Amino acid sequence: MSQSTLNEPNNLPETATTAAGKKGRAPSGDHSAGRGRVTALDRGLLKILLHLLGNPPIDVRLWDGVPQGTATNEGGSRVDIRDRHALWKLFYDPSLGFGEGYSDGRIEIHGDLVSLCETVDESMLDHKPRPSLLRRLQAKIRYRGNTLARSKANIHRHYDIGNEFYSMWLDEQMVYTCAYFDDPELSLEAAQAAKMDHVCRKVRLKPGNTVVEAGCGWGALALHMAREYGAKVKAYNISHEQVVYARQRAEREGLSQQVEFIEEDWRKVAGEFDAFVSVGMLEHVGPENYRELGQVVSRSLKPHGLGLVHTIGRNYEAPLDAWTSKRIFPGAYPPSLRQMTDLFENSRLSILDVENLRMHYAKTLKHWLERYEEHAESVREMFDDKFVRMWRLYLASSVAAFLAGSLQLFQVTFAHARNNEIPMTREHLYQCAH
Amino acid sequence: MSQSTLNEPNNLPETATTAAGKKGRAPSGDHSAGRGRVTALDRGLLKILLHLLGNPPIDVRLWDGVPQGTATNEGGSRVDIRDRHALWKLFYDPSLGFGEGYSDGRIEIHGDLVSLCETVDESMLDHKPRPSLLRRLQAKIRYRGNTLARSKANIHRHYDIGNEFYSMWLDEQMVYTCAYFDDPELSLEAAQAAKMDHVCRKVRLKPGNTVVEAGCGWGALALHMAREYGAKVKAYNISHEQVVYARQRAEREGLSQQVEFIEEDWRKVAGEFDAFVSVGMLEHVGPENYRELGQVVSRSLKPHGLGLVHTIGRNYEAPLDAWTSKRIFPGAYPPSLRQMTDLFENSRLSILDVENLRMHYAKTLKHWLERYEEHAESVREMFDDKFVRMWRLYLASSVAAFLAGSLQLFQVTFAHARNNEIPMTREHLYQCAH
Numbered sequence: 121m122s123q124s125t126l127n128e129p130n131n132l133p134e135t136a137t138t139a140a141g142k143k144g145r146a147p148s149g150d151h152s153a154g155r156g157r158v159t160a161l162d163r164g165l166l167k168i169l170l171h172l173l174g175n176p177p178i179d180v181r182l183w184d185g186v187p188q189g190t191a192t193n194e195g196g197s198r199v200d201i202r203d204r205h206a207l208w209k210l211f212y213d214p215s216l217g218f219g220e221g222y223s224d225g226r227i228e229i230h231g232d233l234v235s236l237c238e239t240v241d242e243s244m245l246d247h248k249p250r251p252s253l254l255r256r257l258q259a260k261i262r263y264r265g266n267t268l269a270r271s272k273a274n275i276h277r278h279y280d281i282g283n284e285f286y287s288m289w290l291d292e293q294m295v296y297t298c299a300y301f302d303d304p305e306l307s308l309e310a311a312q313a314a315k316m317d318h319v320c321r322k323v324r325l326k327p328g329n330t331v332v333e334a335g336c337g338w339g340a341l342a343l344h345m346a347r348e349y350g351a352k353v354k355a356y357n358i359s360h361e362q363v364v365y366a367r368q369r370a371e372r373e374g375l376s377q378q379v380e381f382i383e384e385d386w387r388k389v390a391g392e393f394d395a396f397v398s399v400g401m402l403e404h405v406g407p408e409n410y411r412e413l414g415q416v417v418s419r420s421l422k423p424h425g426l427g428l429v430h431t432i433g434r435n436y437e438a439p440l441d442a443w444t445s446k447r448i449f450p451g452a453y454p455p456s457l458r459q460m461t462d463l464f465e466n467s468r469l470s471i472l473d474v475e476n477l478r479m480h481y482a483k484t485l486k487h488w489l490e491r492y493e494e495h496a497e498s499v500r501e502m503f504d505d506k507f508v509r510m511w512r513l514y515l516a517s518s519v520a521a522f523l524a525g526s527l528q529l530f531q532v533t534f535a536h537a538r539n540n541e542i543p544m545t546r547e548h549l550y551q552c553a554h
Numbered sequence: 555m556s557q558s559t560l561n562e563p564n565n566l567p568e569t570a571t572t573a574a575g576k577k578g579r580a581p582s583g584d585h586s587a588g589r590g591r592v593t594a595l596d597r598g599l600l601k602i603l604l605h606l607l608g609n610p611p612i613d614v615r616l617w618d619g620v621p622q623g624t625a626t627n628e629g630g631s632r633v634d635i636r637d638r639h640a641l642w643k644l645f646y647d648p649s650l651g652f653g654e655g656y657s658d659g660r661i662e663i664h665g666d667l668v669s670l671c672e673t674v675d676e677s678m679l680d681h682k683p684r685p686s687l688l689r690r691l692q693a694k695i696r697y698r699g700n701t702l703a704r705s706k707a708n709i710h711r712h713y714d715i716g717n718e719f720y721s722m723w724l725d726e727q728m729v730y731t732c733a734y735f736d737d738p739e740l741s742l743e744a745a746q747a748a749k750m751d752h753v754c755r756k757v758r759l760k761p762g763n764t765v766v767e768a769g770c771g772w773g774a775l776a777l778h779m780a781r782e783y784g785a786k787v788k789a790y791n792i793s794h795e796q797v798v799y800a801r802q803r804a805e806r807e808g809l810s811q812q813v814e815f816i817e818e819d820w821r822k823v824a825g826e827f828d829a830f831v832s833v834g835m836l837e838h839v840g841p842e843n844y845r846e847l848g849q850v851v852s853r854s855l856k857p858h859g860l861g862l863v864h865t866i867g868r869n870y871e872a873p874l875d876a877w878t879s880k881r882i883f884p885g886a887y888p889p890s891l892r893q894m895t896d897l898f899e900n901s902r903l904s905i906l907d908v909e910n911l912r913m914h915y916a917k918t919l920k921h922w923l924e925r926y927e928e929h930a931e932s933v934r935e936m937f938d939d940k941f942v943r944m945w946r947l948y949l950a951s952s953v954a955a956f957l958a959g960s961l962q963l964f965q966v967t968f969a970h971a972r973n974n975e976i977p978m979t980r981e982h983l984y985q986c987a988h
Binding site: 301302304457458538545547 | 676679735736738869870871890891892895898899900902903904905906907908909910912913914957958959962971972974976978979980981983984985
């Protein structure tokens with residue numbers, strides 16, 4: 121399946137093009153081209169760069185191998201910048217430069233990639249809690265809204281890389297969102313099931329309830345709601361590969377009567393339901409569309425229905441980092457709670473409950489990274505070394521972002537403003553209640 | 555005590571001045587002055603007014619007793635507008651006009667005041683979810699920020715009316731904020747204790763913990779934290795009468811060593827604490843000061859401390875209604891969650907949990923209203939009939955506002971953005987955990 125994907129050019133991850141394409145450089149290969157001896161200017165640029173990052177305590181070396189960072193390598197991880205080209209790109213745009221440099225093998229990391237990213241994130245947050253005006257402008261210029269058409273292209277880029285690829289490192293249910301470790305010892309599989317139950321309890325799902333799900337991934341939650349709670353679910357998704365996969369699962373499980381997977385955009389949601397759920401889609405909607413989404417939610421929720429939106433977010437407004445939004449999640453944007461309120465405050469919806477599951481996502485991503493590394497070889501065969509390094513960086517830097525607090529995970533439960541039959545307490549969410 | 559208050563002119567509720575003062579009209583008395591026959595213009599004005607309110611299904615009559623509303627009085631409540639003066643004030647500013655008219659006895663309500671207010675609130679929300687630009691402008695012009703000095707005057711106006719007065723209708727602990735009915739059968743006393751425990755659990759209060767409370771009312775929560783959880787509390791409040799009362803209680807209970815009541819503004823909070831709590835103060839802070847409050851919170855919370863802010867709020871931005879902010883709560887403003895984020899997003903704080911307790915406040919206010927009515931006679935003796943009607947309207951219209959969803963109650967739990975020792979789940983908040 122992933123093969124057929126790779127044959128259509130615009131399904132091809134850009135990075136793969138580069139790697140397979142013109143330069144055809146073996147990522148970790150020789151970069152003598154841009155190398156030459158290290159000049160005072162090179163060292164000066166690096167010094168300024170480290171200063172802009174708040175001088176994180178890391179050991180950084182240029183291609184002459186001389187320690188330049190504020191820390192020498194005592195157990196900590198080490199960064200080697202292997203040629204001038206990588207250094208200058210890093211200087212021009214640290215996020216993009218680091219991502220590209222690491223993927224190309226022009227930047228090499230010795231030691232733990234996660235703790236390195238965490239150290240840098242924390243240093244940046246301490247030094248400068250918000251991105252500079254320049255970076256925000258860059259991001260504004262790069263960010264193109266998620267129109268109906270562009271959404272499809274963006275989602276296609278990420279989610280249609282191939283189910284086979286994702287199945288190598290996600291849990292067996294293929295849940296690609298934050299899990300819920302209500303017991304720290306849970307396996308990833310159990311924690312994903314716990315998350316789905318947590319969501320179902322938050323919307324008080326009962327047998328025979330109707331649910332609309334906006335952005336259903338590979339269908340795990342929709343099927344869970346039907347199988348475990350006897351709900352009738354309409355699940356929307358614009359990723360062709362995911363919908364095909366989800367339908368096959370529904371068939372296999374004999375749930376096709378209860379769950380309908382619809383290859384359509386959230387804007388096309390029709391009908392009235394007892395519950396509205398959206399887990400991990402808002403990141404792809406874009407703040408410019410929250411009001412419209414709010415109207416869709418409001419018109420599709422019955423007067424006494426409950427809704428839930430689960431999304432990666434932030435403590436403050438800031439764009440997704442340049443590299444991730446260029447190479448991994450085009451069009452993605454993690455909102456602050458302030459931005460999220462656009463979804464509710466303009467549609468007569470009332471926020472009942474917000475839960476921040478940040479540490480659960482750090483844990484989830486650690487599981488994914490571990491499984492990913494176990495399959496690194498198969499990924500290399502399927503794509504190439506650059507792709508392997510690119511996705512390793514994405515997963516590792518995401519663990520770091522949740523640990524450092526530059527990303528959050530918000531679960532927001534809501535109802536119509538006029539609904540007075542809302543639950544009085546949240547005790548029903550917890551084990552004791554079952 | 556209330557007497558001594560009433561002797562100092564600027565402690566005197568404005569309304570009492572009016573009643574005691576120049577006009578000296580007996581509220582429910584004769585208003586023949588502005589009466590005369592009902593003209594076509596009078597009926598026209600009323601028609602327009604009712605239209606602007608979304609034509610609520612109520613029975614309204616002018617001083618000729620002829621039904622004018624969209625509903626005739628079948629079990630529902632009836633509004634009598636007893637003179638032209640009241641009608642024109644109502645037309646010019648419905649909120650202020652109704653409040654003043656009802657207090658003066660120029661507007662009389664037959665039937666249930668709460669359900670009348672609820673019907674009107676709902677009709678207005680359905681007809682026009684947000685106040686008109688004109689009303690918002692009026693409110694902007696009237697609203698004067700809560701500077702250090704003005705805060706003191708505003709708080710004085712409301713909270714220094716007299717402890718004796720509040721003791722007549724609050725629970726025996728004198729808790730003047732939303733209670734928590736985790737069991738619907740709880741008495742007001744028990745529900746206030748449950749609320750205080752809920753707050754203590756949300757900040758994971760442990761013996762020996764230090765707490766700073768911003769806005770401590772008559773001291774119930776501070777004393778509860780010391781007595782039940784062995785915490786050391788610094789409690790700030792700018793209401794002189796409340797602080798005096800709270801100190802006496804601490805003495806009586808032998809908790810003066812554990813709880814220090816400080817007659818100071820939240821801006822003066824000093825020191826670092828394991829917990830920051832503020833229950834029912836944010837309403838008096840004003841959105842223009844949230845950033846500053848956020849900085850105070852951030853500097854007074856230890857790296858692994860937890861904070862909680864409990865406040866009346868809204869689903870959308872709108873000023874407090876004109877009458878309440880003129881007669882009851884000068885300078886008060888119920889924020890939307892969007893506005894509240896100013897407190898957190900600029901101080902590197904991370905929102906962990908938001909709980910909306912709207913229905914709990916409706917229930918709390920019903921208890922207060924019931925007790926208030928039982929003591930209406932004593933209130934009349936202490937003040938006058940106008941004061942009795944004014945506070946009845948305030949309590950009844952507040953029940954209605956929470957039932958209709960024009961007001962919310964938000965409890966927000968937060969921590970420093972870099973705190974990774976935050977609770978993984980919220981199960982510890984619920985009975986099962988104890």
